[in-house]
Structure formats: C-alpha cells, structure tokens
Amino acid sequence: MRRSRWRWWWVPIAALAVLLTVLTVAWLMFQHIPAWYRPPAVAPPNQQRVRDDLVATLGSFETRLGTEGRPFEFRFSQDQINAWLAVREAIWPASREWLPPALSDPFVAIETEGVRVAATYRHGGLRTVLSARLELAADPDGVWVRLVDVAGGELSVPTSWVQEQLAAMDGGAWPAGKRSKLQLGGDPLPQLRRLTDGVVFPNAWIWENGKQPFRITDLRFVPGTVVVVVQPLPRQGTTRLSSQGPSGPPQATR
Numbered sequence: 001m002r003r004s005r006w007r008w009w010w011v012p013i014a015a016l017a018v019l020l021t022v023l024t025v026a027w028l029m030f031q032h033i034p035a036w037y038r039p040p041a042v043a044p045p046n047q048q049r050v051r052d053d054l055v056a057t058l059g060s061f062e063t064r065l066g067t068e069g070r071p072f073e074f075r076f077s078q079d080q081i082n083a084w085l086a087v088r089e090a091i092w093p094a095s096r097e098w099l100p101p102a103l104s105d106p107f108v109a110i111e112t113e114g115v116r117v118a119a120t121y122r123h124g125g126l127r128t129v130l131s132a133r134l135e136l137a138a139d140p141d142g143v144w145v146r147l148v149d150v151a152g153g154e155l156s157v158p159t160s161w162v163q164e165q166l167a168a169m170d171g172g173a174w175p176a177g178k179r180s181k182l183q184l185g186g187d188p189l190p191q192l193r194r195l196t197d198g199v200v201f202p203n204a205w206i207w208e209n210g211k212q213p214f215r216i217t218d219l220r221f222v223p224g225t226v227v228v229v230v231q232p233l234p235r236q237g238t239t240r241l242s243s244q245g246p247s248g249p250p251q252a253t254r
Contacts, residue, residue, distance in 0.1 A: 078108060082107055082108060106118070117131065140215065142201060203215050214233055216228060
C-alpha cells in the first residue's frame with residue numbers, strides 16, 4: 001500500500017511543475033517585445049525635417065484634392081507615419097492627451113491586409129507592448145475595418161475582455177451612433193464593440209482646411225506602404241453620399 005501511494009505523489013508535483021512552466025512562458029510572452037515594433041527616436045536636430053515632411057505631405061494632398069477633379073492615389077509610408085508620431089508632441093503639445101499616461105512610443109506597422117498599431121505600456125514595474133491588428137478594405141460604399149487580434153507582447157488578449165473595453169469606449173469617448181462634424185452624408189459612426197466582427201465606417205468626409213469634400217474609394221497595402229484612392233467631390237455636394245455598408249469586407253476596386 002505504501003509503495004502504491006508513493007507512486008501517486010509525483011502526479012501533483014508534476015502538475016505543479018507544468019503549471020509553473022506554463023505561467024513562466026506566458027509571462028515571458030507577455031513581456032516580449034515583438035521584432036516588428038521599432039518606434040524611431042528622432043533627435044531634436046532632425047525634428048524640423050520631419051515636421052517639414054508632414055507639412056509638405058498635407059499640402060500636397062490638399063492641392064491635389066482641390067485641383068485633380070478626378071480620383072487619385074495618395075501614398076503614405078510606414079516610416080513617414082512613425083516619424084510623424086515620434087515628433088507629435090514637438091508639433092502639437094496637446095497630443096500628449098492622445099494616449100493614456102501608461103502608454104508611450106506609438107508605432108504603426110503596415111502589412112498586406114491592414115495595419116498593426118502598438119504602444120509601450122508601463123504600470124509600476126510592469127512593461128510590455130500592447131498591440132492590435134486591424135484588417136481594412138474600402139470601396140465606394142464605405143471603409144470596412146475588423147479587429148483581428150489584441151496582444152500584450154506575443155500573448156493574445158481574450159476577445160471577451162477586448163469587447164468589454166470597446167463597449168466602455170462606446171459609452172464614453174467614442175460617439176457611437178452619431179455623426180462627426182467633418183463627416184459628409186448621414187450614416188452614423190459604428191459601435192466599436194462590433195469591431196471584432198467587422199464594421200463599416202463612412203468614407204465621405206470634408207477636408208477641414210479647404211472645406212473640400214472627398215470620398216475614399218479604395219485602400220491598398222503593401223508591406224511598409226498604404227495607398228489611398230481618393231475621389232474629390234463637388235463642394236456643393238451635401239446630400240447623403242454614404243450608403244449602408246456591406247456586412248463583410250467590400251470588394252475594393254482595383
């Protein structure tokens with residue numbers, strides 16, 4: 001009998017060892033910095049160059065929007081976007097409020113079907129990289145967006161928790177069911193809690209500087225670059241221009 005009992009003692013010990021191993025691996029995955037997360041550090045002497053690039057890019061977009069008269073392609077590179085984010089506080093001091101205090105060093109990675117957005121999270125002695133992967137597509141009816149995954153380091157966050165956080169934003173900072181002041185047409189902004197299933201955002205907006213309306217009719221992604229196809233609209237076009245979007249990814253016109 002004693003020999004039989006001894007044989008079973010290893011079961012709880014082995015189970016505990018497995019549990020500790022799993023927790024250790026999960027903790028390491030949670031704190032792991034993904035290889036693709038590389039926010040740039042722009043030294044002060046180079047900040048003016050980045051600011052000039054941003055001003056030139058926005059100026060080029062506004063000029064083409066007001067003079068093209070037909071759909072055109074506009075490209076943004078991953079390096080450009082991340083450099084702009086790196087110097088945002090030097091350009092707009094109020095941008096410190098864009099992120100909660102626990103988040104810093106935002107970064108965007110452009111992939112073949114959408115983007116990854118990430119930031120460093122710090123709380124007490126905890127430090128990790130929080131990231132979200134978004135699939136995006138567009139056609140003349142709207143911009144389709146689906147939240148594919150949220151992760152801490154390399155460890156995926158449960159979908160139920162993500163939906164709870166998004167629902168809280170619907171009831172607070174995000175004006176779900178309402179229209180933006182720069183939106184053209186009557187469709188309201190979608191509920192963020194539905195992002196995990198995919199939602200359609202309105203694609204007709206007004207460029208505030210020149211009060212020029214436009215529509216996004218296509219999005220194309222190659223690693224490191226996003227191509228936006230923009231259709232300028234008549235300035236007097238204030239009728240309903242955005243229709244009810246599709247239930248899944250739109251078939252973007254190529």
